Amino acid sequence: MTGKNISHSYKTTEGDLVQLVGLHHGFHLFFLKHGNSIQTHRGVIQHDNLIGKEWGSMVKSHSGNPFFLLQPSLSNILESTKRSTQIMYPKDIGFILITMGIVPGVRVIEAGSGSGAFTSALASMVREKGRVYSYEILEEKSKLAEENTRKLGLDSYVEFKVRDIQLGFDEKNVDAIFLDLPNPFDFLHQVHNSLKPGGYFGTILPSTNQVIKTIVELKRNSFGFIDVCETMLRYYQVDPDRFRPTDRMVAHTGYLVFARKVIKDDLYIDQSLDSEE
């Protein structure tokens, strides 16, 4: 998955983003370049041995260990940057994108930029007809997010801005705003100002204390259709003779909070607007 192309050819070419997967030990994600080599725990592989190979084929390292040459999915890419973003897992991102209406053509604001992983997920969806505006208070982090997004060829769909969002967003009437910050409740006035009527607000928060504050402020800023939920993902052991869940799982990444901007009569500013189950 890159911005420029989905490779429909059978074979890899220089510049392709590849996922190299060993039999037992995770994967490597990198761009193919003549002359380069990749170091793994199971030996070294020359990029020249990978370029021109059929996608999905097995290659071996200098020490004889087998690897598969694959095209990464968005989920694989997110996983590979997971360490720095803490709580944004694919299970949450897929649900966020679909719940907040993120499809090609959408204009969406994000803050903060983080490592650029969620930025890339947004960019890969909105593409040329849409736009991602990614706000970050620290210049250093903004640069990193931009670089990571550029590596995936998705930077042309994103505008990175170094800014304290306390000062508000430049854009108005956007389709959706996602805040990946510990204190989204402090910026809901700014969110309301830049969101189009009916537009989606979303955030992800680790603790119930943060969720409680966010609900209070969403109501105070007259958002409607507030929803709070959490996603859980349970893996199974792939053994047809002893089919059962894995022993341990991720118990918590974060609570998801969604809301929509509505325009209402003064008469109706009450809590009956909360979404019902």
Added chain:
Amino acid sequence: MTGKNISHSYKTTEGDLVQLVGLHHGFHLFFLKHGNSIQTHRGVIQHDNLIGKEWGSMVKSHSGNPFFLLQPSLSNILESTKRSTQIMYPKDIGFILITMGIVPGVRVIEAGSGSGAFTSALASMVREKGRVYSYEILEEKSKLAEENTRKLGLDSYVEFKVRDIQLGFDEKNVDAIFLDLPNPFDFLHQVHNSLKPGGYFGTILPSTNQVIKTIVELKRNSFGFIDVCETMLRYYQVDPDRFRPTDRMVAHTGYLVFARKVIKDDLYIDQSLDSEE
């Protein structure tokens, strides 16, 4: 969300897909057309009273009940066709799309077409540079799926085919194949033939018996990186003074099974290819 446009204007126009949401009772999804009217449990509303209104604004039915005029998200659209598709919930669809690498430009096969809900989700992602091939054995169901996809303006990205997939798929080298059928294990040879190396297979199955059979057949057809999981979604009551989960939840929609087509040496056709946690 429609195929033709994401409305960036403040106001609705004829032909827009709108979501009309009452204070307590679900929502209505329809296209605006001069002269039409919409019947609700809380009174009648003329489309002419909705056309030209600001998105997100509140309108009233002839009997005085308030409604909000919103643009639906993909999730809303899926929900509105949920009844006929049984187990494809937004929580699963978001995760499937992100795990199987469904982004703009992708070529993906789906069988069966069902009510067209998942077809629409795929189409809304792949767009003009990609393609959805939707196979269905019953002509009647194929027609319904096509009609539902056309209503959302997404039909131009999809080819509907009435076909018993026992006979195989016309396309070769596609990026991903999703089978929404009770017996995917019967068609994995056909899937393997049409998938590009490294391409993604996916299915959703209600019972463990089906999952067990599918794992056996995936291994027999030398797929790699098999993953089985289930997503769970837990909603919370939106009350900042008594924040807690809702009393009841959906306990099960289906088990998700994913795998990738790999090309391997004969030497390595063993179960060590299963994905590890």
Added chain:
Amino acid sequence: MTGKNISHSYKTTEGDLVQLVGLHHGFHLFFLKHGNSIQTHRGVIQHDNLIGKEWGSMVKSHSGNPFFLLQPSLSNILESTKRSTQIMYPKDIGFILITMGIVPGVRVIEAGSGSGAFTSALASMVREKGRVYSYEILEEKSKLAEENTRKLGLDSYVEFKVRDIQLGFDEKNVDAIFLDLPNPFDFLHQVHNSLKPGGYFGTILPSTNQVIKTIVELKRNSFGFIDVCETMLRYYQVDPDRFRPTDRMVAHTGYLVFARKVIKDDLYIDQSLDSEE
């Protein structure tokens, strides 16, 4: 399950607590008495037709509908009084009993008495060598709990007290105290006074706001080994050809909070006493 006896005979006798279970529609719980009859949705049954029958046998109502004559478990008894106690489900009660060390011989305080269901569970465990002290502020509720406990033949192990626990408990040095009240955080000083060193405190609370307050007060009253958890119970459809979870489940009953009374040096009154995972 009653206080007086576990029937080891094959057959029912007058005075036995029986569970009468129809094929599809829940169960009835009552004591056998010559001359009485039981009304069900599926017809009437005379007690005299049940007395002297083998346990587990099938009997028919006057209208020919079949029922099974069973001895109820503690879990069945709790279910039958569930309506009035709201959040105390068997899944929670079993875990509470085992976590708080409730075995024969234990002295335990409970407040409030509720419907007597949890009182009965405690009494059925502690028996003649132990003691349950059940506090309740409302006389009417205390009477009801006592009556329900007497019906199960467990009242001789319980002392019911009508009291505002703000005034403290009469007993000192008890093994465990469980508060089934919305505001346990208001009574932790009283709990500390009556608990033996190392003794167990427990409570069940529906909302996170209540849990947060309780944690604060437990720390302030120098309790140690604080644990917060929730139990979830997922049922499966009993179909060997389509084995899978039921569609819906109870998502939340309450958060369980446990702690132990410890005696510490002033030097060690810090949060490092919290239990670690």
Added chain:
Amino acid sequence: MTGKNISHSYKTTEGDLVQLVGLHHGFHLFFLKHGNSIQTHRGVIQHDNLIGKEWGSMVKSHSGNPFFLLQPSLSNILESTKRSTQIMYPKDIGFILITMGIVPGVRVIEAGSGSGAFTSALASMVREKGRVYSYEILEEKSKLAEENTRKLGLDSYVEFKVRDIQLGFDEKNVDAIFLDLPNPFDFLHQVHNSLKPGGYFGTILPSTNQVIKTIVELKRNSFGFIDVCETMLRYYQVDPDRFRPTDRMVAHTGYLVFARKVIKDDLYIDQSLDSEE
């Protein structure tokens, strides 16, 4: 918790089972004996420094590290033998005891004996008026279970038998039978023979394949009221300012299967006897 006594005195005496808990690193479980000493990662402690101390008090090791002197609960004891029993966690045991009607006075069969942890749980409930019959095919394991049960002072309530249960159980008309074996489906005829009508059968199984086989055999042996479920336990971080679940959890211990022996007319041997939700 021991068989002989629940200590109602403030202070420890020789022979007491104590739980010594450090600030951060699990706990030690042992019997107090004059002259003995206990080695910990944080220094050595003489038993003589523990005997006569108040329960709940803090003591220090020779190297100055603090520990608390507590009475263990059944849950603590089970945890301490957990390593050898694999899947019997307190969350499951509490639910099993309450569902299968295990209270003082009950006669219950268990196979196999395992490490004696579940045996001890059963014994601590049934006491002098009840009886645990614990079957085990390996003499060595039976001895170990007996020894562990004796350590807790609970051995007088248990009869250990070295036996292949293929040959059946000596007892008839028992209240409950629990099989902690990988193939309970092979012994349901024997279970049926020894269970009283209406009595409870229970088992815990890691894989769905085993559950499916067990359901088939339960139906074939005309058990009724079959229930399959799993318990999940989710811990929370005990931080009132950032209250939220722990990051990871146990995802799976085992599926619980319960059923009851019923006596039915030939006419009614059909699947309509399955318990309904």
